[in-house]
Amino acid sequence: MRYENRDRLSPGRLFELASELTRRARDRELKLAVTGLRRSGKTVFTTLLVRHLLDGSGLPFLSAAREGRYLGAKILPLREEEAFPFDRFEEALSTDPPRWPEPTERLSRLRIAIRVRSPASLSRRLKPYRELTLEIVDYPGEWLLDLPLLIQSFEEFSYEAFALASAKPRAELASAWLARAHEVDQTGPADPLAIASLVRAYRDYLGACRDRLGLFYLVPGRFLAPGELAEHPALCFAPLPPAPLVPGSLRAAMIEAFTRYREEIVRPFFARHFSGFDRQIVLVDLLTALNAGPAHFADLRRALERVMYSFRYGRNGLLARLFAPKIDRLLFAASKADHVAPSQHAALKQLLERLVVSAHRAARFEGVEMAFLALSALRATEVVRTDHGGQILSCLKGRPLDSEREVVLYTGEIPPDLPEPEDWTSGRFRFRAFAPCRLVPGRPAPHINLDQALEFLLGDKL
Numbered sequence: 001m002r003y004e005n006r007d008r009l010s011p012g013r014l015f016e017l018a019s020e021l022t023r024r025a026r027d028r029e030l031k032l033a034v035t036g037l038r039r040s041g042k043t044v045f046t047t048l049l050v051r052h053l054l055d056g057s058g059l060p061f062l063s064a065a066r067e068g069r070y071l072g073a074k075i076l077p078l079r080e081e082e083a084f085p086f087d088r089f090e091e092a093l094s095t096d097p098p099r100w101p102e103p104t105e106r107l108s109r110l111r112i113a114i115r116v117r118s119p120a121s122l123s124r125r126l127k128p129y130r131e132l133t134l135e136i137v138d139y140p141g142e143w144l145l146d147l148p149l150l151i152q153s154f155e156e157f158s159y160e161a162f163a164l165a166s167a168k169p170r171a172e173l174a175s176a177w178l179a180r181a182h183e184v185d186q187t188g189p190a191d192p193l194a195i196a197s198l199v200r201a202y203r204d205y206l207g208a209c210r211d212r213l214g215l216f217y218l219v220p221g222r223f224l225a226p227g228e229l230a231e232h233p234a235l236c237f238a239p240l241p242p243a244p245l246v247p248g249s250l251r252a253a254m255i256e257a258f259t260r261y262r263e264e265i266v267r268p269f270f271a272r273h274f275s276g277f278d279r280q281i282v283l284v285d286l287l288t289a290l291n292a293g294p295a296h297f298a299d300l301r302r303a304l305e306r307v308m309y310s311f312r313y314g315r316n317g318l319l320a321r322l323f324a325p326k327i328d329r330l331l332f333a334a335s336k337a338d339h340v341a342p343s344q345h346a347a348l349k350q351l352l353e354r355l356v357v358s359a360h361r362a363a364r365f366e367g368v369e370m371a372f373l374a375l376s377a378l379r380a381t382e383v384v385r386t387d388h389g390g391q392i393l394s395c396l397k398g399r400p401l402d403s404e405r406e407v408v409l410y411t412g413e414i415p416p417d418l419p420e421p422e423d424w425t426s427g428r429f430r431f432r433a434f435a436p437c438r439l440v441p442g443r444p445a446p447h448i449n450l451d452q453a454l455e456f457l458l459g460d461k462l
């Protein structure tokens with residue numbers, strides 16, 4: 001009987017059914033990656049995203065919620081070491097007074113099962129409910145800075161490091177490391193003490209670039225936030241000026257560690273994690289970069305440009321040649337949009353777009369749908385309108401992080417295009433950071449465009 005039935009299906013219909021089945025199987029799982037450079041808002045975004053999915057409220061732009069089909073979600077258990085500590089982060093934001101979650105520097109994951117009613121179509125009769133298992137992976141954007149190392153030689157890596165260190169603003173911080181790199185006997189035996197001191201000097205220099213200058217373009221990406229790799233021998237290298245390569249020499253040992261870093265740390269991340277991502281959000285904190293000035297802003301731009309290598313899938317893209325990435329939607333979000341008045345959100349989004357796309361006009365993002373947003377995963381301010389001698393201004397009310405009291409502030413304007421030299425000297429960029437508002441059970445947490453972000457990232461799967 002069964003065979004008879006099957007025989008009646010035309011090859012075309014069979015193919016249709018088979019693809020429907022595979023599509024469904026595939027649709028039940030979605031891997032959403034959350035990244036961004038240090039302090040860009042990954043932890044806060046992930047925490048609030050999960051909280052909203054658990055609550056199912058306060059997301060008017062998510063079509064499944066708007067259409068009344070959203071039923072709920074539950075967190076699925078995961079192995080402890082890599083699990084995103086949602087409860088701890090939610091707790092920090094729920095205490096009185098609330099605190100922002102503590103900084104993190106490693107990859108963490110969370111799995112959540114989401115249940116919706118099927119959309120009113122044929123498939124609702126076949127299957128009234130749909131479940132989507134969403135895996136969220138939060139990882140440091142600094143790791144993406146390392147992708148180009150996969151095709152660079154030690155000489156190329158070193159050349160770039162020296163070129164950067166000789167220019168402003170890094171040059172002043174580089175002298176101790178540079179002196180050591182030039183005086184070390186590269187052709188002599190691989191003395192572990194000499195190597196350790198050279199690596200420490202390079203790392204201190206990178207650390208100073210980060211902590212004293214607030215820079216982001218710091219390669220290798222794991223040197224400052226190695227997480228669980230702190231003791232890994234592959235982290236024992238530093239750039240060297242050109243010299244002949246003698247077997248068993250200090251230079252040979254450095255090249256060996258460089259190769260191990262590439263093969264044992266960088267490549268596995270792209271092969272094991274990155275190539276499995278379906279959707280990606282990249283958070284960018286433009287406001288802190290604008291506050292910090294032109295050198296910092298240019299550095300952020302350079303770092304983003306390098307991060308973009310990871311999403312250039314064009315036939316000749318670096319990643320496409322090395323792995324088979326499958327991200328089909330890529331969202332860039334300017335985070336902490338609640339630090340500026342709503343009238344500035346369009347400019348904030350546009351500035352981000354200029355920063356990311358202008359650098360890559362010629363780049364090809366075949367098969368990847370890109371979008372841009374101004375976002376605040378947890379809105380910490382309220383908008384108030386004040387009369388300023390007859391002129392109505394949009395101001396923000398909130399408690400600045402460095403203050404005890406709530407204040408009402410005029411926060412200024414975001415340039416919709418890359419800032420001009422005079423923008424930097426006029427002192428116009430002084431955006432403040434705010435303390436979080438408290439999460440209260442049963443009350444949707446305020447946000448800006450979190451639902452739009454969700455609709456873009458997973459709306460089509462619900």
Ligand SMILES: Nc1nc2c(ncn2[C@@H]2O[C@H](COP(=O)(O)OP(=O)(O)O)[C@@H](O)[C@H]2O)c(=O)[nH]1
Nearest residue numbers: 038039040041042043044100336376377378380
């Ligand atoms: N006002 C506001 N501040 C935010 C928001 N998201 C992040 N922040 C701030 O940015 C800091 C870094 O955020 P976090 O998520 O820890 O960044 P990560 O290093 O990328 O994980 C937080 O401690 C907050 O001060 C937001 O939506 N609104």
Ligand SMILES: [Mg+2]
Nearest residue numbers: 042043103104
């Ligand atoms: Mg974090």
